[in-house]
Amino acid sequence: MTDLGFLPQVFGMRSRRFDTPWVGILISTLVALAVSYMEFANIISCVNFLYSLGMLLEFASFLWLRRKLPTLKRPFRVPLELPGLVVLSLVPSGFLVYVMVVATKTVYLVSALLTLFGIFWYFFMNLCKSKMWFEFNIVGQKYNNGDID
Numbered sequence: 001m002t003d004l005g006f007l008p009q010v011f012g013m014r015s016r017r018f019d020t021p022w023v024g025i026l027i028s029t030l031v032a033l034a035v036s037y038m039e040f041a042n043i044i045s046c047v048n049f050l051y052s053l054g055m056l057l058e059f060a061s062f063l064w065l066r067r068k069l070p071t072l073k074r075p076f077r078v079p080l081e082l083p084g085l086v087v088l089s090l091v092p093s094g095f096l097v098y099v100m101v102v103a104t105k106t107v108y109l110v111s112a113l114l115t116l117f118g119i120f121w122y123f124f125m126n127l128c129k130s131k132m133w134f135e136f137n138i139v140g141q142k143y144n145n146g147d148i149d
Helices: 022-035 040-067 082-101 105-131 139-147
Strands: none
Touching: 022 139, 040 082
C-alpha cells in the first residue's frame, strides 16, 4: 500500500535484517490482538459482512459503468446487455444481502465502525497528501524506475 502511494512512507519502513515492512506488520499485529477479544463466530461474521458490502459495491459499480460508459475500453466484456447483467447480478446479490441480514448486533456495530473508520482514513490520507504532512510515494514512481520487479 505504501509502494502504491496509498499510505505514508513510514508504514513501508523495512527491517534491515529481514527486509520486511515492520511498521505495517506491527500495526497488523495490534489489530489482530484487538480482534482476538471477539468470539470467533463474530470475527467470521464481520469478515463476511464487510466482504458482502464490498461485493455489492462492485456489482453496483459494474452496472453503473455499463450504463454510463457502455463503449469504455475494457480488458474483457461480459456479452450481455444491461437487463441481462442486472439479472446476472441478482442471484449473488441475494446471497450477499442474506449474509448481511442474519448478522448479530455485534457484527453490525463492528462492521459499521470499521466502515466509518475506512471512510475517515481515506479522507484523512487525502488531507495528509494535500497538506504534505507525510511523505507518500508517487503512484508508479518505483515501477517506472525499475526498483520493483
